[in-house]
Amino acid sequence: xxxxxxxKPKRAGYFCVYxxxxxxAAAGATPVRLFKGxxxxxxxxxxxxxxxxxxxFAQYSVxxxxxxxxxxxxxxxxxxxxxxxxxxKGVEAIGEFFGVPYRMLxxxxxxxxxxxxxxxxxxxxxxxxxxxxxxGQAVTEAGLREQIARYNRARRWLREISELRKRxxxxxxxxxYLELVKAFYYLPIDKALAxxxxxxxxxxxxxxxxxxxxxIMVAGGIVADGDDRLTRLLEDELDTRIVVEDxxxxxxxxxxxxxxxxxxxxxxxEGYLDQAPCARMKPLSERLDFSEQLAREYRVxxxxxxxxxxxxxxxxxxxxxxxxxxxxxxxxxxxxxxxxESDLGQLKTRLGAxxxxxxxxxxxxxxxxxxxxxxxxxx
Amino acid sequence: xxxxxQGPVVQLSRRREHHEVSQVDWLKSRTGSPAVDxxxxxALSYIQRADEAHxxxxxxxxxxxxxxxxxxxxxxxxxxxxxxxGRLASDGSVALAEDHFRIARETCSMxxxxxxxxxxxxxxxxxxxxxxxLCEPYNAAFEVLKEEGYDIYSVDLPYRSxxxxxxxxxxxxxxxxxxxxxxxxxxxxxxxxxxxxxEIRRLNRLHAKVRRVLALQVAHPDxxxxxxxxxxxxxxxxxxxxxxEYEALLDQLIDELEAYARRGIESTRVPxxxxxxxxxxxxxxxxxxxxxxxxxxxxxTGLLLRDYDEGLSPLRAVARNTVIGMGGPGGSKDQxxxxxxxxxxxxxxxxxxxxxxxxxxxSVNFEVLKKHFNALGIPSLILDGSxxxxxxxxxxxxxxxxxxxxxx
Ligand code: SF4
Ligand code: SF4
Numbered sequence: 211x212x213x214x215x216x217x218k219p220k221r222a223g224y225f226c227v228y229x230x231x232x233x234x235a236a237a238g239a240t241p242v243r244l245f246k247g248x249x250x251x252x253x254x255x256x257x258x259x260x261x262x263x264x265x266x267f268a269q270y271s272v273x274x275x276x277x278x279x280x281x282x283x284x285x286x287x288x289x290x291x292x293x294x295x296x297x298x299k300g301v302e303a304i305g306e307f308f309g310v311p312y313r314m315l316x317x318x319x320x321x322x323x324x325x326x327x328x329x330x331x332x333x334x335x336x337x338x339x340x341x342x343x344x345x346g347q348a349v350t351e352a353g354l355r356e357q358i359a360r361y362n363r364a365r366r367w368l369r370e371i372s373e374l375r376k377r378x379x380x381x382x383x384x385x386x387y388l389e390l391v392k393a394f395y396y397l398p399i400d401k402a403l404a405x406x407x408x409x410x411x412x413x414x415x416x417x418x419x420x421x422x423x424x425x426i427m428v429a430g431g432i433v434a435d436g437d438d439r440l441t442r443l444l445e446d447e448l449d450t451r452i453v454v455e456d457x458x459x460x461x462x463x464x465x466x467x468x469x470x471x472x473x474x475x476x477x478x479x480e481g482y483l484d485q486a487p488c489a490r491m492k493p494l495s496e497r498l499d500f501s502e503q504l505a506r507e508y509r510v511x512x513x514x515x516x517x518x519x520x521x522x523x524x525x526x527x528x529x530x531x532x533x534x535x536x537x538x539x540x541x542x543x544x545x546x547x548x549x550x551e552s553d554l555g556q557l558k559t560r561l562g563a564x565x566x567x568x569x570x571x572x573x574x575x576x577x578x579x580x581x582x583x584x585x586x587x588x589x
Numbered sequence: 590x591x592x593x594x595q596g597p598v599v600q601l602s603r604r605r606e607h608h609e610v611s612q613v614d615w616l617k618s619r620t621g622s623p624a625v626d627x628x629x630x631x632a633l634s635y636i637q638r639a640d641e642a643h644x645x646x647x648x649x650x651x652x653x654x655x656x657x658x659x660x661x662x663x664x665x666x667x668x669x670x671x672x673x674x675g676r677l678a679s680d681g682s683v684a685l686a687e688d689h690f691r692i693a694r695e696t697c698s699m700x701x702x703x704x705x706x707x708x709x710x711x712x713x714x715x716x717x718x719x720x721x722x723l724c725e726p727y728n729a730a731f732e733v734l735k736e737e738g739y740d741i742y743s744v745d746l747p748y749r750s751x752x753x754x755x756x757x758x759x760x761x762x763x764x765x766x767x768x769x770x771x772x773x774x775x776x777x778x779x780x781x782x783x784x785x786x787x788e789i790r791r792l793n794r795l796h797a798k799v800r801r802v803l804a805l806q807v808a809h810p811d812x813x814x815x816x817x818x819x820x821x822x823x824x825x826x827x828x829x830x831x832x833x834e835y836e837a838l839l840d841q842l843i844d845e846l847e848a849y850a851r852r853g854i855e856s857t858r859v860p861x862x863x864x865x866x867x868x869x870x871x872x873x874x875x876x877x878x879x880x881x882x883x884x885x886x887x888x889x890t891g892l893l894l895r896d897y898d899e900g901l902s903p904l905r906a907v908a909r910n911t912v913i914g915m916g917g918p919g920g921s922k923d924q925x926x927x928x929x930x931x932x933x934x935x936x937x938x939x940x941x942x943x944x945x946x947x948x949x950x951x952s953v954n955f956e957v958l959k960k961h962f963n964a965l966g967i968p969s970l971i972l973d974g975s976x977x978x979x980x981x982x983x984x985x986x987x988x989x990x991x992x993x994x995x996x997x
Binding site for chain 1: 690691692693695696721722724725726728729730732733735736743745747748750751757760761763764767768771920921922946947948949950952953954955956957960971973
């Protein structure tokens, strides 16, 4: 007979940060966030099932299953809270064309309505039943509380490490911070916790150099694992420092913890709805308020707002974002990007021009080239 | 005795080629059916009448073309559906949206056309209903529109994915019911169950009449053409703002179609099932007729003409139909039973999947459905449309012609 310790834990895959991973873990599954991207060949492969006018991240996700990426193919079941049309249809395509079992759940947008909160809690209960069935292990209240506390500790570390970037000369780069985010999603949580704790100690001890590089916030849609062109350009080639991210693979999902003072399923429902919002949430003004709060907290000099082509959530709301920061006098460069090689040259030219303007203090510039535009307002 | 005519009757009074016709011209022309002519007039004057209702102090809202219709009518609100705005818009509206809202070019052109029109109309009535989970670009666009002073109520619809039944389905309906109660309150200040019940019964009666028109048209497709049919069922929920007159026109059209049927004229037209949205690529429908085809079934009618369950409380009945018909628009395979049944029932020779370029969900749906019909040996064609009130795109014309040649 197989001993329970010999049974390989089930791997529960998910894409978006609205999936309560504590619940997956409490049922004995290994939560695996699938957020690779950046490779045009994999995107092209996914396009076979999505057609061309589809978000590149969602296309990549489909393509990774089609190409047999071992991480993606190791998934026993996908769990998806319906964040946006493209991702939900991407999940359905993965189910249909590659036979991957999935469970689709609903995610309210009007997060402050009482009905939404109740509904979300029931969706979380459905998730619990489903993942229990997958693993054959019941979720206990104590076990779930423990997972919530554990993941909150990790969130806290990531927030505290990020806060070190509030210094004039941050002890870690934006690129390095994204590596820590990967650790959160890819490593067993206890390993990640230990690493974060020791790293925080080391980084806090670093002495400030007195330099003050140009401080950039990167905001907008997902910056996938593998889509590091922007980060490299900004930090390695253009000598600026990304001090904070307002996107779902940077600081944003770690900013607020899941509450620990209420019944755990309710806590998950409320905690996930109340997290720093993605652009798919309503009202948009709350999302912009959060972006503004981050920009002020981290004293950013400028913002690079990126939306992937065909991402309605971030592309359509981009102008509202730019307008908000125009009022505040913080320059924004808005970029519509994809994973193609041809995009890289353009990206470089536009970033270079934007930073040039910033350095010269040349303000009040607003220009467009196709769907790409820069908006620089007078500070 | 039966007579076979070579050309379709609708073409007798419409000799122009598809590429010479603008949408407005088409609606102004005579069809040979007095009832349809009047429905065209109602379609043409629809937005003006909504404006007039607003000037006279009536409640007017952008919305009401879907399963929410009973709620709108029951709160004495004039339903002004925003896709109609898009339909009557011009390329200028698209450009205006791109410029003013700086919306990316690749965004669905229907959304941009609507945004452009709403921007031009912002001095008029400002209330709009949005259905979350229905369309991602609209979701985002309407948030942006709030900044122009629009008062937007978002009904936070749940997404009904594939295979959702039983307890979980009812749980989605519970949530939709609460959201729709919120809508009724937003619209009318209070929720009047008796009024809603009466509206449900009225709309059920009306839907039955529209279904009768569609059945007669499938049996005798030469009396009214594809676009005519589209404009008839298009009003099934909003009734072009004149419920009584719209119902009377349905009765009149049924009489006309029955009289035509008695003439025993056989048709040579090829039936094709239309899956996907009602595109605004107006000339494409006309091309269908010109190529000797006709649309025998529309996915949208399967969703919109569903009877409300009179055995339930009225709000529950609306919520149920909303989750079935608008919850998403549902998992990719959602339309399979409807499409299969439509092909069987009408003896259709193929399926056209029509979605807008940039649509956030239809592309995967079509790939999934096409795979299924390929396996059954039923020909199908995916057309990527765009907002075009005049000519269809050259590529779509070529592809549709080739497809019709193949199935004929
Ligand atoms: S929010 Fe945008 S980037 Fe993220 S999956 Fe959806 S469409 Fe893609
Ligand atoms: S075609 Fe698709 S994206 Fe465009 S308006 Fe319709 S549902 Fe929305």
